[in-house]
Amino acid sequence: MIKGLYETHVQVSDLEKAIQFYTEVLGLRLAHRDGTRPIAFLWIGEEKEFMLGLWEQKENLQPRHFAFSSSKEDILNYSVKFLENKNLKPYNFLKNGSIEPMVFAWMPALAIYFNDPDGNQLEFISILEGDGKPELGVLAYEEWIKQTQS
Known part of the structure; x- marks a missing residue:
């Protein structure tokens, strides 16, 4: 049934800064940015292969x-x-x-x-x-x- 891990999510304190880090520094590509919530999704590897979700969290960052x-x-x-x-x-x-x-x-x-x-x-x-x-x-x-x- 399980064939691998497709995505994971992390909390970030500043979504803009995090998007810049993961795209410009590490080379991931922006897949989607939610217009209603402070969330962005990035492709890892080929498009639709693996995904990282960034969730802005202003307090109690874990x-x-x-x-x-x-x-x-x-x-x-x-x-x-x-x-x-x-x-x-x-x-x-x-x-x-x-x-x-x-x-x-x-x-x-x-x-x-x-x-x-x-x-x-x-x-x-x-x-x-x-x-x-x-x-x-x-x-x-x-x-x-x-x-x-x-």
Whole structure:
């Protein structure tokens, strides 16, 4: 019955600012803006493939987390520079001061995090080939390679 996740929604404090961030900074495309409520919908990927809803909330903003699918190569080679060029601060899951992407060994998946202007925690993630190794926890990509090649 369920084949995937089509859309998710986040609260933002300023709809105009959020639309600008998600379209101009991250490259999503405006799909629809509701003329009666402070809500906008953005396409992620190809039109009608995936959608993000932005809901303006002036009080009691509740930041959320969601991840954008990406390729392993883009995460390893471009994500940190891309984020820094957009004046965004990349960080890893451990929040240990490193800006290097990390591997969630149980999946396995490679990921790097950043925040939108409202504190929503965003992520670029790529599922890696091979079986998960939950016993390894969360580790640097280079360490993942060492652990899985031995």
